Amino acid sequence: MNKRIFFLLTALLVVTLASACAPVSPATTAPAATTAPPAATTAPPEPTAATSAGATNLQLLGWSASDVENETLKQVIADFNTAHPQYNASFEASPNYDQSLQTALAGGAPPDVFYVDSLKFPDLIKNDVLAVPPDGIQNPDDFYPSLRAAFTANGTFYCPPKDFSTLALIYNKSMFEKAGVEVPTTWDELKAAAEKLTDASAGTYGLSLSADAARWLAFLYQAGGVVVGPDGKMNIDTPEAKAALDYYTGLLVDGSAVTPDKVDSGWNGEAFGKAKVAMVVEGNWIVPYLKNDFPDVDFGIAELPAGPAGKATMAFTVCYGVPKNAAHPEASWTLVNSLTDEAGMKKWTDLGLAMPTRKSLREGWVKEFPELTVFLDGADYSHPWQFAPGFTVVTDAINKGIQEIAAGQATSESVLKTVQSAGQDVLGQ
Amino acid sequence: MATTHIAGQRRQELVAGYSFVGPALLILLIFLFIPMFFTLWMSFRDWGGISPPANSTPIGLEWYQKLLFEDNIRRSEFFLAFKNTFYYAVGVVPIQTALALLLAVIANSALLRFKGFFRTTFYFPSITSSVAIGLIFLWIYQSGGILNQTIKFFFPDYKNISWMNDPSGLIHNTLGLFGLNIRTAPSWLTETNVLSLTLWQWISGPSVTMSALMMLVIWTTAGTMMLVFLAALQDVPRPMYEAAAVDGATGWDQFWNITVPMLRPTIFFVVTLGLIGTFQVFDQMYVMTSGGPAGTTISLAYLIYRAGFKDAQMGMASAISVLLFIIIFVATLIQRRVFGDRAQT
Numbered sequence: 001m002n003k004r005i006f007f008l009l010t011a012l013l014v015v016t017l018a019s020a021c022a023p024v025s026p027a028t029t030a031p032a033a034t035t036a037p038p039a040a041t042t043a044p045p046e047p048t049a050a051t052s053a054g055a056t057n058l059q060l061l062g063w064s065a066s067d068v069e070n071e072t073l074k075q076v077i078a079d080f081n082t083a084h085p086q087y088n089a090s091f092e093a094s095p096n097y098d099q100s101l102q103t104a105l106a107g108g109a110p111p112d113v114f115y116v117d118s119l120k121f122p123d124l125i126k127n128d129v130l131a132v133p134p135d136g137i138q139n140p141d142d143f144y145p146s147l148r149a150a151f152t153a154n155g156t157f158y159c160p161p162k163d164f165s166t167l168a169l170i171y172n173k174s175m176f177e178k179a180g181v182e183v184p185t186t187w188d189e190l191k192a193a194a195e196k197l198t199d200a201s202a203g204t205y206g207l208s209l210s211a212d213a214a215r216w217l218a219f220l221y222q223a224g225g226v227v228v229g230p231d232g233k234m235n236i237d238t239p240e241a242k243a244a245l246d247y248y249t250g251l252l253v254d255g256s257a258v259t260p261d262k263v264d265s266g267w268n269g270e271a272f273g274k275a276k277v278a279m280v281v282e283g284n285w286i287v288p289y290l291k292n293d294f295p296d297v298d299f300g301i302a303e304l305p306a307g308p309a310g311k312a313t314m315a316f317t318v319c320y321g322v323p324k325n326a327a328h329p330e331a332s333w334t335l336v337n338s339l340t341d342e343a344g345m346k347k348w349t350d351l352g353l354a355m356p357t358r359k360s361l362r363e364g365w366v367k368e369f370p371e372l373t374v375f376l377d378g379a380d381y382s383h384p385w386q387f388a389p390g391f392t393v394v395t396d397a398i399n400k401g402i403q404e405i406a407a408g409q410a411t412s413e414s415v416l417k418t419v420q421s422a423g424q425d426v427l428g429q
Numbered sequence: 430m431a432t433t434h435i436a437g438q439r440r441q442e443l444v445a446g447y448s449f450v451g452p453a454l455l456i457l458l459i460f461l462f463i464p465m466f467f468t469l470w471m472s473f474r475d476w477g478g479i480s481p482p483a484n485s486t487p488i489g490l491e492w493y494q495k496l497l498f499e500d501n502i503r504r505s506e507f508f509l510a511f512k513n514t515f516y517y518a519v520g521v522v523p524i525q526t527a528l529a530l531l532l533a534v535i536a537n538s539a540l541l542r543f544k545g546f547f548r549t550t551f552y553f554p555s556i557t558s559s560v561a562i563g564l565i566f567l568w569i570y571q572s573g574g575i576l577n578q579t580i581k582f583f584f585p586d587y588k589n590i591s592w593m594n595d596p597s598g599l600i601h602n603t604l605g606l607f608g609l610n611i612r613t614a615p616s617w618l619t620e621t622n623v624l625s626l627t628l629w630q631w632i633s634g635p636s637v638t639m640s641a642l643m644m645l646v647i648w649t650t651a652g653t654m655m656l657v658f659l660a661a662l663q664d665v666p667r668p669m670y671e672a673a674a675v676d677g678a679t680g681w682d683q684f685w686n687i688t689v690p691m692l693r694p695t696i697f698f699v700v701t702l703g704l705i706g707t708f709q710v711f712d713q714m715y716v717m718t719s720g721g722p723a724g725t726t727i728s729l730a731y732l733i734y735r736a737g738f739k740d741a742q743m744g745m746a747s748a749i750s751v752l753l754f755i756i757i758f759v760a761t762l763i764q765r766r767v768f769g770d771r772a773q774t
Contacts, residue, residue, distance in 0.1 A: 098738045123741040127479040261594045264573045392740045403723035422502035
C-alpha cells in the first residue's frame, strides 16, 4: 500500500520536474542589424503532407526568407516526391537555423540536406562535416565561376549553389521625377542625388543605409580596396578602405542618408516601401517584398554607382550541402541533384524569387524577368560574401565601427585599425 | 530484537528518502551537473561546435589567455561585454529592489482598497513572456513610437531619441554637457588602454539603448521581487508598529526603523537574485537589439551565444561561461560582505 503511494508520488514528481525542465523555445524575430543579407522573417514549419508507406524520409533543413519562398520550395519538393515515390522529402524552415544545424551536426544526427550560406561554408569545411559528392556535381562548368569558387575548397566542388543574389540600387521613380534627379552612376552623383532628394522637414531622405558590413564592402571594392590581400594577409587598413568608409559614413553623418530605424522601419526595404527614402542598396529579395507589401511604389533598379576603381557589388549565395555522415547519402544526392540540375533549377528560379546559378538558364530567365537583369548582370563584377573561417568576428567589428562613426564616437582610422587587428587575429597572423 | 527492528525501520526510511530525492537528483545530474562539467572541460579545448565534441583538440588555457591577457579583439569584446553587463547590473539592481519594496509596502498598506487588483497588476509583467514584452517595447521605443510622442506632447521642443539605435553612453552624454567629448577629452583618457578598452570607453556608462532595455527589465522584474517582499511583510509583527506609533513615530520613521531592518534578510535575497539575473541577461538583447548599436548592448550571455553559434567557437564560448560563473560568484561574495553576516537566514 505505502509502496504504491510512494511509487505514484515519485512518478508524479518526475513528470512535474521533467515538464519544468523542458526547454523554452526562444522565438526569434528578424534582428534589425543582422549581417545576413536577406531580412529573414520566420514562419513556423508546417507539418508535411502524407507519408507514403515504405518511403525513405528526407529532411531538408533551411531558413525561411518569406512565406512565398517557403510555399514555392514546398511545391518543388512535392514534385520531387511525386517523381521519386521511394523518397519522401520535406522542407523544414528553422527559425534558429544556426543552432538547429549546429546541434544536429554535433549530435551526430544531421539533416539529410541543408542550406549552406557562403559565409558559413569555410567553417563547415574547417570542421570537416560536408560530404564530397561521390559522382561530382552535375555539369559543374555550367555554374558561374565565382559561385562555383564560393563552394570549392581544396580543389573539391562540395555543393551546388541553389541560387544567388546581388546588390543593386533600387530607386523610387516618382521621387526622382519630382526632384529632377537622374539615376546616379558614380559616387559623386549618388551623393549629390541623395542631398537633393533629402527633405528632413518632411521626413524624407535620399538614401537608407544600414550600418552593415555586407553593404559597405561593395563600396570598399568600388574604391579598389580589399579585405584580404592576394598574399592571404589581412589588408583592410588602407587609403582605399578609408575613402570607402569615409564616403559611406559621410552620407549618414551629413543626413542625406539615414539608418532605417530613423524612419521607423525594420529594414531598408520597409523604409523604401513607405517612401521615406528615395534609394536603397538591396538585393533581388526586395522585389517580391515590394510587389507584395507596397504594390503602389513605382521603383527602378540600377547598377550600384561606380567608385574610384570602377563597378563592384556583393554576391550572396547558398548551396545544398550533404553531411558527411548522412543516413542515406544516395538519396540525399538524388534530392540535391534534382533540385539543382537544369530542369530542377529552372522550376525554382522561374518563379522569379531567385536567380539561376547556371549560365545556361540565363537567357530564358532574362526573357522572363527583364526588369531584374541588373541583378543577374552583377554576377560579372561581384565579390563573394565569403572569408576565412570565424570571420564573423571581423564583420561584426565592421558593423560596430560603422555605427560608432555614424554616432560620432570613433574615427575611420581607429575603426580600420581595429578591424585590421581583428582580421589578423582570426587569420592567425 | 528491538534494535534490529529499529535498524530495519531506519533502512526503510533511508530507502524512502532517497527514492524521494532520487528523481530530482537524476534530473539535476543530467541537466545541470553534466552540462556544467562539460562546459568546463570544453573551455580547455578547441571545438567549433559544428562537428561532434570528440573531434575537438585540447589547447589548454589558450582561451583564457586570449580573453584575459592578450591585447586582441577577443579580449576587447569580452571586456566590452563585461562593461555593458556591469553598468546594466549597477543600474537595474538598486532601482528594481527599491521599486519592488515600494510597491510591496503600497500593496500591503492597510489603507489601500482593491489590494488584489493592484497586486495582480504589479505582478502581471513578470508572468508575461519576455519575448512578447520585448516586441511590444520595440514598438513603443520606435522613433515615432508612443514614448517619443508622449514626451513630445509635454515638451514640444523635444527632439526624438532613437531609443533602439543610440550608442552614446549616459556618462559620456553628461560629460558632453560640460563640453567634454571624445575630441576634447585629454589624451590620457582616450589613449590609455586598460584591458583592451580605453579609459574613455570604460567610463561611457550604459548607452541610451541599454538604458531603454534597463527600464524595460526593471518594469518586468519589480513585480516578482514585490511578491517576495509582500510575503516577508506579513511576518513583521504588527505590535511593533503600534508601539512605535504610541511613541510618536511617523510612517516614515516606521518604514526606516522597523520595516527595512526587519526585511534585511529579504533585501539580501532580492539583491542576490537580482545580481545573478542581471549578470545573465540575454533575452532582451536577443529579441530587441542583437547586441547593437555599436555593440553597446552585448551582454556576457549574449557574447557567449554569439561566440558559440555565430562565430563557431564553442570552446571560447565555454571559457566565457566559466568566467561569467566566476564573476557572478565573486559579485555575490562581495555583496554578502556589504550586507554583513546578520543578513544570513
